[in-house]
Amino acid sequence: MTVRVERDKATGVAVVTLDREHRHNAVDLATAAELASTWREFRFDEGVRAVVLTGAGGAAFCTGVDRSVEVPQPASPYAMDDPLIAIGPKAADLWKPVVAAVNGMACGGAFYLLGESEFIVSSSTATYFDPHTSYGMVSAYEAVYMAQRMPFGEVARMSLMGTAERLSARRAYEIGLVSEVTAPEELLPAALRSAEILAGHPTEAVQGTVRALWSAKRAALHQALDQAPALITLGNLPPERQAALFTDRRSAPEPRVR
Template identity: 85%
Template structure:
């Protein structure tokens, strides 16, 4: 198992932990399938009324898709087989509130999860970046999700700057991507406090409010996501060239605090 689930029936909160610490909680096909199953199972779990989503360890919340995953693609620019398409709670038709507790790096495919969480709480050591353009890849789904949560200019800068810089937790809090900033040791307790509050309210009202919030932007979101397959097919470099760029990567030392 690469996804750890802990339920507290007394509080109604489930903690979902990406449990691949040695791989910086990158998502392989097994992890993707487990996440999809978890969200769909939670729809029927009356003892789960709110969820905290986090990553194992302190180095990373999630670093997106595992580079070892090979997914054959159709030969049409209008079709893309995306192994991360169903990893988010909303993709799994779950309308119970999800609080993301972001510890360490959150990049690339992590935005599928952050984009479908209700709100983010982050450790002061968290950083956010999108490496796609640096590796000759189109940031499509990730950019769309972040454009829904951040001022457009901030989302554009992060999506375009690739590995050249990282958005600090402090800056993410200033622009509203993160709703609460904590010391590293206080991250999970803070997320649990918020989730326990939500779980303590009448669940029908909470889920209805979650659905109402998402309905406010879902039409635009779905229209934008529908363009992603063609943009990725037309704009991505060949896989061998992506691998070459990835293999020669250098860590981006720049942290944008302001």
């Protein structure tokens, strides 16, 4: 199991932990399937009324897709198999509130999860960045998700600068990506405090409010995501070129944290 689930029957809060610390909580196919299954299960579990999502250890919340994952792609530029497309709670039609507790690095495919959480509580040591362009890849789904949560100039800079820059927790708070910044040891308690309040409210009202909030931007989000497969197919370097750039990453200068 690569996703750890802990339910507190007294509070109605479930804590979902990405449990691949040795891989910086990168998502492989098994993890993707477990996440999708977990969200679907919560839909029918009346004992779960709010969720905290986090990553094991302090180094990373999630570093996106595990690069060892190989997913054969169709030849058509109009379709693609994305291993992360169903890892978020909204993709599973879950409208119970999800609070993300971000510890360490959150980058690339982590934005599928952050993009479908209600709000983010961040450790002061967390950083946010999108490595795609550095490795010859189009940031499509990730950029679209973050464009729903960040000012355009900020998400454009993060998406385009690749591994050269990282967004600090402080800056993420200033631009509204993050709603609260805590000391590392206070991260989970702070996220749980909010989740327990949400779980204590009448669940029909909470879920209805979550659904209303998402309806405000869901049409534009879906229209933008529909363009992603073709943009990725047209703009990505061949896999072997991507792999070479990824291998060379250790010789790159240290990223600037702003």
